[in-house]
Amino acid sequence: MYYRFSFAFACLAVQFSFASAVDETFHYQDYLDFGNNTGRFTPGAQNLTITSRDSNTTLHFNAPMPNFSAANLRGKWKSEFTNIGAGYAISAAHMFDNNQAKDVAKKHATLNFGGVDSIIVGASNNFKNWTEYKKGNPDFVVLKMNKFNLNSAAQISPELQFTSSRSDQSSATTIIEKYKDNYKDTCDVYGTNCNDNVGKGQLKDSSRYTYYARSGTGMQKLGPKEADRAATTISEHDKFITSGFNKLDTNELGNSQFVVKFRNETGYWGATNRKRVDFSSSSAPGDSGSAIYVYDNKLGQWFVIGVVSTSNCNTFDDTAYTCTEATYGLINEALIEDFKTKYSTPVLTGGTYTLGDDGLKKDQKDMGAHVITGNVKGEITFPNYFQKDTFIARNNEMEKSKDIYLSGNGTITLQSDVDLGAGGLIVEKDAKWTIANKNSNNNWLILGGISTDTGAQVTYHAKTKDNDFLHKIGNGDLIVTSSSPNAGLRIGDGRVVLQNNGDQVSFKEVYFTSGRGTLQISKASNIDTNHIYFGVGGGTLDMNGQNLTFNRIYASDSGAVIANTNATNSTLSINNAENYLYHGQINSNRGGININSSSKHDLAFDGGIDNANGSFDFSGKELTFQGKPITHAYVDWEVANKLKGYGQNVFTTPTSATQVDWLTRSYKLKTLAINNGATFTLAHNAVLEVENLNANNATINLGSKRVWIDSKDGENVKSRLYGGNVESSSYGDGKAYGVGEDMEFNQNLTQGYSNTIENVRFKGDLNLANSDANLTSMEFVGNIKADNMSPINLSNSKLQGNITSNGALNLSHSYINGKISTNALNANNTTFVVNVDLDSKQANNVIEASASASGNANILMLNLLQTPTDTSVDNILLASLQDTNKTLTQNYFDTPNVKYGFSVYKPNVTFNRDKDNKAQWQLSKLEKTNSYFDVSDNNPAINQGNGLFNQVLLSYLIEWNNIQKRMGELRDNPSAYGAWIRTFGGSNSDGSYRGNFFEMQLGGDYQFKLNYADVYAGSMFNYTRNMLQGDNTNIQSDGFGLGGYASMLFHNGFYLDSVLRYVRYINNTNISFIPSGGAVIPMRNNSGINSLIFSVEGGYRYMFMNAYYVEPQIEFITGYIGSVTIGNPQIYLTLQSSTPLSGKVSLFSGKQAKFGASSIFDSLGFRVGFGYAFDMKAYGDRVLSDLNGSKFYKGIQDQRMFVNLGTGYILGNSHRFNFELERSFFGKLNINWLMNASYRLSF
Known part of the structure; x- marks a missing residue:
């Protein structure tokens, strides 16, 4: 069976979502990778296919892979809350309850967005218990966090417009009274005769809204293909994330307001032959609040449309709970906008403003911002339990915070230290603003974050309070001139430029996530490299011509980039005190980055280097450049063993040395120097391009199965807290979790062996001084030069270039195209390509060994460069090998025929030994033909x-x-x-x-x-x-x-x-x-x-x-x-022109219309x-020409029969x-x- 899930398939009104109780006929690893954006399923990946375990079903996913990182992917209640931009999030209203026995959120709970914790300070349901709130209110809530969320934001469709405000809200007390479901509002009392062009009715257009997607950490179950059978529990909730396809139930759209339903089975409800949808998954306990997305084929984007409310799945493996249906609380756009308005000031359109304890003012007029004052001002941490009350009181005060919207050009001057609580600065497109400081950078500003839209810029003179973090999002720029040596900077988007002119660091700690942010320094003292963290997705640290030293670069993945955009070279020193694998990249497109390391521990890279103008000087223990095993989602051994009982194999670590899917990494440098007893290894799936690799008293291994594996790959950088119902967070217990203490970096490195050596390539020159070189199963383009203490070993490799060695050259099962000049040659089963220039009557890359030669079963392959103008030279030297013991024979080299163009050249290779006991192989002239070859047709x-x-x-x-x-x-x-x-x-x-x-x-x-x-x-x-x-x-x-x-x-x-x-x-x-x-x-x-x-x-x-x-x-x-x-x-080849003449006779019979x-x-x-x-005259003659001359062939003259219907x-x-149909036969x-x-x- 073969299905193509495309727009044509969507005409059947089968639309899809993704969740936690999965169809067992597909690979469980695919469900894991899909939900975690790992493996093949990285955000934006195109042309994805998903194949069943028996290979009989292949699904074609005709949309870009959605990005699930808007969810709180770590910490308490993973994936049950979703970032919608700035400091806002959404979830299900039933996720809140003050009953301590319930495992749900409370007021001031912390959530982990983008790898860092943030406190919930406001909610559209005012944190009411669900048992009270659900009367007249849908299962949907909007939240305000105390800091701007750094992760990707879920987008809300500008065209679906599910909801709108009711015109008369004077006596409204519930959501249903304040807002209307636009689609449901068009239906009759029976939920029929609705307008499908309005609100959620538009989702019936399956040619436009083709796929639905969500990820969840609910209870994990395996469901049989028969939809009326119970699903089997694999794991409890909140352990790991999975995803899969679900089907939108379009028949239910008009029955209830503020909800959408999904029914994950084919056939009518109650039928006995119902089947689970291929690669399907349904929401289960623990998925509550997680978002569902729809793919808009017209706009080419994924949009969030709802959050999980209920499902027919429970904790029991019972046929009464088949885990095939789920209900989602509908996105309420009108409520979201009203909630944001509550937490926002009117837009400031430019000008000069002041900000102090008396508020945000222009010409003494209050602009509506809320400032926290009094004894709770600035109480972002509590050093001990007895001072916790002021911390809690400030959290309560943050519920009044407002974001300040800025457009045009303007200045806000701090009159004193200011605490805006959860309120941030949102700077609109192309706006230019300055946050000035009345007291020469001595005043601090606490705020939720700064968002700068495209083309916008904020020049920031304010300090950041000790143990507080400045959050930066948005595509625009933030220029920081102040110094906050006990505070932190967190970057999710855009560019931050540090222009602190003092000697103190601008920030003690810097954290990157999402891969969309850049930090540019102006001086090395701007940052403390012991507290630079690249979380999931990473970001770019622009050295800007400065020099930096790291003990280790704390990076989780290849999204971490060390760059230099300045024309002046930078120096990057890495002095790791233990074995270290850097997952990130080092890139420079202008001035180079000169990298050095003298650590006595192993240093490895698997993210790649693009640094053509820079160098790498290594004198440590071993330097490894390797490819990257593709990171996968994984489970613990207990779950893996349970799945194995159902015939499912999954990863128990993010990567494995023996996995088959690897990314090839490229490393580009001007020079690479390996010194002082160090080893350099170019391992599996790595490509190195360098002008010169210089080895001095070192070992060079080009091609190796031995690779580094990190069991923490992709999650090396973590915050110490992951959210939950605690009154402390990254902002709570300052002693344990203050700035510089809230993040941790962990690696668990082992060395393993890949199954094969693949895609190992080297381009450049290798210069050896008292160094060994081993080339194994790789491709080498360049020259090798070695002194008498530097043996060279090649096995199963291809080399294009010259080898000049005063030492030993050992070759096995390799292919050499270049000049060989060595002291001692040991060659076995190796092919040597010798370029013979018949015009100058010499070989330009003779194989030479000056002291000794040994081995057998080698091939001397001739490559003809020019047509000989004469054959006045009787012999052309091809190889000359010193053979003092006279052990070599002509069979040391086999010389095959040369196919060149339309001719086959059989070379006349002779063998002799000169007076100095050099065994010589020569291309010799044949007397009878006065040629070096017997020539025949190819x-x-x-x-x-x-x-x-x-x-x-x-x-x-x-x-x-x-x-x-x-x-x-x-x-x-x-x-x-x-x-x-x-x-x-x-x-x-x-x-x-x-x-x-x-x-x-x-x-x-x-x-x-x-x-x-x-x-x-x-x-x-x-x-x-x-x-x-x-x-x-x-x-x-x-x-x-x-x-x-x-x-x-x-x-x-x-x-x-x-x-x-x-x-x-x-x-x-x-x-x-x-x-x-x-x-x-x-x-x-x-x-x-x-x-x-x-x-x-x-x-x-x-x-x-x-x-x-x-x-x-x-x-x-x-x-x-x-x-x-x-x-x-x-x-x-030439086909000459012609004037053909042909004839055709035929007989037809039929009925005339x-x-x-x-x-x-x-x-x-x-x-x-x-x-x-039949052809009465031949077509044009053909001429086929090569080095041996031209071959002439008469034009073809053909005849054939044909039939016609x-x-x-x-x-x-x-x-x-x-x-008509016609066919001919019997002809050429x-x-x-x-x-x-x-x-x-x-x-």
């Missing part, structure tokens, strides 16, 4: 070359035309004018190739009525596409033509038809099947071909039984085919026939439809099949 290449030109001739053959194919039945046509369109396509072959073609023709004509005949004269235009694809062959030809025709249909049954056409072919040719010595050189032709086709067709139609006929035909075709040349300077017929039968025609086509239909006097050039359709309009 028949496969010749056949393919001729086959290419046969395809040119076939493109000419498909242009042959006749009156029936072109215009269908014309006899007794009463109309004077006609316009027609003809399309045809098919496949052709010549024995070597099979091609495809398609053509469209347009024409129009005028009919002359004579006493004895009807005469048609007209013109036509055509477009043709010919395609030929195969191994090492890719040809596309586009033809554009015009022509004219004249046809005479005699009343006595005879007819004549003549056509003259010109066609210009534009060719795009790329072939590389013809060998050029040791390499394959592509040959191209992008020029055009001019063709002229003239044909005359005659025949006689003998009618019998009034409507039936027999029709013999004869046709002659001639014209012109222009010359074609394909090739490169050494090898080329009648114009103006009153019955369908009389309007219908059909015909069947066969024929014989056609039908036509005349509708009234104006419309004529014609359809055959039309395998041709399908022809035409339509003619007569008027």
Whole structure:
């Protein structure tokens, strides 16, 4: 069974969501990765497929992968709350209850968004118990956090508009009284006759709203395919995240207000044959409040539309609870906007303002901001339990906080220390604002965060209070000039520039997340590198020409970037005190970054380096550049073993050395120096490009299975608290969790071995001084130079370049294309490519060993560079190996034939030993032929070359035309004018190739009525596409033509038809099947071909039984085919121009359709026939040229039989439809099949 979930499938009104009780017929690892955006399912990934465990079902996900990171992915109640931007979040209202026995949130609970904790300070339900609140209120709540959320924000659709405010709210006390469900409001009392163009009714448009998605940490269950059977519990809730498809229940949209329902099964409710939707998952206990998203195919975005409210899934594995249905509280856009208004000031449109304990003012007018004052002002931590009350009191005060919206250009001057609580600054697009400080940077400002839209900029002179964090989001810039040495900076979006001119750090701690933020420093003292943290998604630290030293760079993944955008080089020192694997990147696109490390511990990279202008100087223990095993979601061993009992295999760590899916990482440097006994390893799936790799008293391993694995991969950086019902947080217990103490970095490194060595490549020069080099299963492009104390070992590797060594060179099962000059050579099962320049009569890369040589079973492959102008030199030296003990024989090298172009060269290689006991292999001249080779034809290449030109001739053959194919039945046509369109396509072959073609023709004509005949004269235009694809062959030809025709249909049954056409072919040719010595050189032709086709067709139609006929035909075709040349300077193919002449005889029989017929039968025609086509003159000659000269072949002259079956239909006097099938056979050039359709309009 094979399903394609596409827009066509959506027409069945099957729409999807994603959740926690899953369909067991698919891989559980896919459910894990889907829900965590890991593995293949990274945000924005396209063209995803999901295949069932038995491989019989493949789902095609025709939308970009959604990003689930708007949820609180860590901490208490994982994935049950969702960030909607700035300091706001949404969830289900039933997630709040003051009953301490219930595992739900309370007022001032903390949630972990973007890897850091934040306190809930406001709620649209005023934190009411659900048991009281649910009377008249939907299960949906909007929250205000005390800090701006750093993670990605879920987007709300600008077009769906599920809700709106009621016009009269004077006496309203509940949500239902204040707001209306726009769709439900259009329905009758039975929930029917609704307007599907309004609100959630628009979701019925499954061509636009094609997929639904959510992730959840509810109770994890495996559901059988039969939907009436119970699901089996795998794990309790809040342990890990999964996702899968669900089906929107469009029949329920009108039944209830402020909800949408999903029913995860096929068939009618209550039927016995119900099945779970493929790759399905339904909400389970513990999923409450998690968001569901819809993909808008028109806008190309995912939008949040609801939060989980209820499901038919409980903690029991009972058939009464099949985990197939869920209800979601609908997004209430009107409520969200009203809630934001409550926590916002009016927009400040520019100007000068003051901010102090007396509020935000302009010209003494209060602008509505709320400032926390008194003894609770600034109480963001409590150093001991007895001072907790003031901390709690400040939390209560934050419920009055307001965000300040800024547009235009302006200045806000601090009059004193100011506490805005949860209120932040939201700066609109292109606005420019300054936060000034009356007291020369001595006043601090506490606020929820700063959001700068695109093009906006805030210059920030205020300090940040000790143990507080400044949150930055939005695409715009924040320029910080102050110094806050005991505070922290957290960046989710945009750019932050530190311009502190003092010697103190701007911030003690900096945290990045999401990958969208950049921090640029102006001095090295701006930051403390011991407290720089790159959380999930990371961010960019721009060194800006400064020098920094790290013990370790605290990074969770490759989203962490150390960069330099300044033209001045920066120096980055890494002095790790223990083994360390950096998951991030080091990039510089201007001045380079000079990296150095002298640590006596191992240092490894798996994120990549793009630093072409920078260097890396390593004198530590071992430096490893490796690829990256793709990170997967994982479970603990207990869950994994339980799943294994159901035939499911899952990861128990994020990565594994033996996994098959790896990312290839690229490392680019100007120089890499390995010194003082250090080792450098280029491991599995790593590519290194460097001008020079210099090794001094070191070991170089290029190609290795040994790789570093981090069992904390992707989650190395974490906050120490993960949210929950505690009155402390990152802002709570200042002693344990203050700035510099709230984050932790952990790695758990082991070394393992990948199953193979793949995608290991090196480009550059390797210079060895008293150093070993081992090249294993890799590709090397560059030169190697080594002194007498530096052995070089190659195994299963390819090297293109020269090796110069005063020491030992050991080769095994390798391929060498370059000059070898070594002291001692030990080669086994290795191929050496020697470039022979026959023009200068020498090899430019002789294989040489000056002291000794050993080994066996090697190949000396010759690559011919030029055609010899003479053979005055008897011998060309290929290899010279010192053989003092005389143990080498000619069989040390086998010299195979050389295929070059259309010739096969058998080299005459001789073996001798000179007076110094050097064994020599030479290319020697044959006396009988005065040549270095015996030459024969390369028949496969010749056949393919001729086959290419046969395809040119076939493109000419498909242009042959006749009156029936072109215009269908014309006899007794009463109309004077006609316009027609003809399309045809098919496949052709010549024995070597099979091609495809398609053509469209347009024409129009005028009919002359004579006493004895009807005469048609007209013109036509055509477009043709010919395609030929195969191994090492890719040809596309586009033809554009015009022509004219004249046809005479005699009343006595005879007819004549003549056509003259010109066609210009534009060719795009790329072939590389013809060998050029040791390499394959592509040959191209992008020029055009001019063709002229003239044909005359005659025949006689003998009618019998009034409507039936027999029709013999004869046709002659001639014209012109222009010359074609394909090739490169050494090898080329030419088809000479020609004026062919061909004939065609055929016999048809059929029923003639009648114009103006009153019955369908009389309007219908059909015909069947066969024929014989023959060339009376050969096509153009062929010339195949290579270094050995040119080979001439006479043009082909062919003949073939064909059969034809056609039908036509005349509708009234104006419309004529014609359809034909044709096939030829017994020829060298055959039309395998041709399908022809035409339509003619007569008027």
